[in-house]
Amino acid sequence: MAQEPGRRPVPTPDELLEPLAVVVRGHYDDLTAVAGRHSLSSAQARALIALTEPMPMSALAQHLVCDASNATGLIGRMEARGLVTRTPSPEDRRSKVAARTPEGTALAHRIRDEMRVVHGALEALTPEERTALLPLLHRLGALLAP
Helix, strand or coil: CECCCCCCCECCHHHHHHHHHHHHHHHHHHHHHHHHHCCCCHHHHHHHHHCCCCEEHHHHHHHHCCCHHHHHHHHHHHHHCCCEEEEECCCCCCCEEEEECHHHHHHHHHHHHHCHHHHHHHHHCCHHHHHHHHHHHHHHHHHHCC
16 A cells, blocks of 8 residues: 555555455345345346336447347346336337336336345445445446446
8 A cells, every 4th residue: 555644545456456346246146146036137137227217238238248149138038027128229120129117117126125235234334434435436437437
């Protein structure tokens, strides 16, 4: 860590990576467990949560960091369960847009609500820590966005 006179040591990016990885892994494990209780894969749960608005399949695949064929398969399985719909894009009739059904929206909210490991960790932070953390997470997310 770099030391500034009279201040706490400033962590290097390398020193931040492992703690960040632990947080990401905790979130992933919690999401996977909750998704499994609803007979969803973690990718399906992530897709359902991401569909806050109708989204072109190509954008959904990009969000999930997978091939379009993988996104098509997982959306197809959720469509069969009545959680999402696929309709032709108004801009390009050759492409499809995925959207949550009311049942899919309710399940997406339930999944988030049931992520008790993540909620518990966040609730254990003081109000001041949560207040300080939120803008940092927004900033980090913006820097990581494509």
